Amino acid sequence: MADHAKLAVLIDADNAQPTLAEGLLAEVARYGTAHVKRAYGDWTDNHLRGWKDQLLALSIQPIQQFGYTKGKNATDSAMIIDAMDLLYTGRFDGFCIVSSDSDFTTLARRIRESGLTVYGFGERKTPGPFVAACDRFIYTDVLGETDSGQEKPAEPVPRQSxxxxxxxxxxxxxxxxxxxxxxxxxxxxxxxxxxxxxxxxxxxxxxxxxxxxxxxxxxxxxxxxxxxxxxxxxxxxxxxxxxxxxxxxx
Missing domain, CATH: 3.30.420.610 (LOTUS domain-like)
Known part of the structure; x- marks a missing residue:
């Protein structure tokens, strides 16, 4: 049953807003239990300071990744390596990849080839190939964001006629x-x-x-x-x- 599915939640903090964290984990709970919750980024950089309260309140483990080269996103590589390490343990039923970056397309495809379920979470701008590589993709603007004091909460999606x-x-x-x-x-x-x-x-x-x-x-x-x-x-x-x-x- 979905309630017993063991999930690994990997968050690209460089590519996701902290205001979505609470709604994100509530959504993840619909598909299983988050046995691993990790957020990746350069935590020495001020642009991630909005994540601090969310990490503590929601028991998300921050994974430090320095940006060794300007213009290159080292976070993606760290997430991919960790995801493969977790995959090889054989302890999980699925992965939740939180990013709007197409660099995770191949990762999602590889995890699915191993018979595990992939849930993607990202903004509307997420490239189609990454969306298609997931079993299910949830746009983050439907999750209901909370006000962390850093970002204005997103307006709810209007009901179409x-x-x-x-x-x-x-x-x-x-x-x-x-x-x-x-x-x-x-x-x-x-x-x-x-x-x-x-x-x-x-x-x-x-x-x-x-x-x-x-x-x-x-x-x-x-x-x-x-x-x-x-x-x-x-x-x-x-x-x-x-x-x-x-x-x-x-």
Whole structure:
């Protein structure tokens, strides 16, 4: 089960804001337990001073990496070496790589080749290859940042209207195709199966990217699909199917 997954969280502090730390670890807890929490950077540099309180409060281990050459990011190399060392221990089920840097693309791919899950966390500017190399990629602006006194907290992602959602062809097609693939003979598909298929095809997919906390809310807001709740055992489950196109009339 996901709750028992052992995760290693590696943070590129040179490339991530300290205000996201609390929301980040809360998100990580949805996928498993963070057995390792490390943040990498040159801690002698004043630009990382905002991380100090977060490191102490959240028990994140700072890993010192001096910038030996101006213009070169030594942090990336240190993270990659540590990640491989941790991978070879065989103690983990997955890795959380926190950075918007494409230099971690090959690392993410290599970890997945070993059968482990990779969760990526980064800003919207994160290059596509790194996003695609992860099993799941979460944009940090949906996590809910805290005010560390150094940075202004990010505004929540605005909820998009039905009209805007319907104009997002990629979103609509992702959902339609996933429903089609997960559907039973009657055309109905469980929401969990739909979400699983979509995430595999688009690692960055997250209903919060459009301002909706749950996939069910996003699906309902689009208004292009039939939905219903069913009582299954002791709980209710959400089902979706594509609306049938009206027959052409002569």
């Amino acid at each position: 039905t009209q805007d959602l319907r104009q997002d062809a990629r979103l609509v097609n992702l959902l339609r195709n996933a429903i089609e693939d997960a559907a039973d003979d009657s055309g109905w598909a469980g929401l969990g199966a739909i979400g699983s298929i979509v995430s595999k095809r688009a690692p960055e997919f997250d209903s919060r990217n459009w301002g909706y906390g749950k996939l069910s809310g996003l699906v309902n807001a689009i208004g292009l699909f039939q939905t219903e709740e069913r009582q299954v055992g002791n709980g209710k489950h959400f089902y979706v199917r594509n609306k049938k196109k009206p027959a052409n009339r002569e």
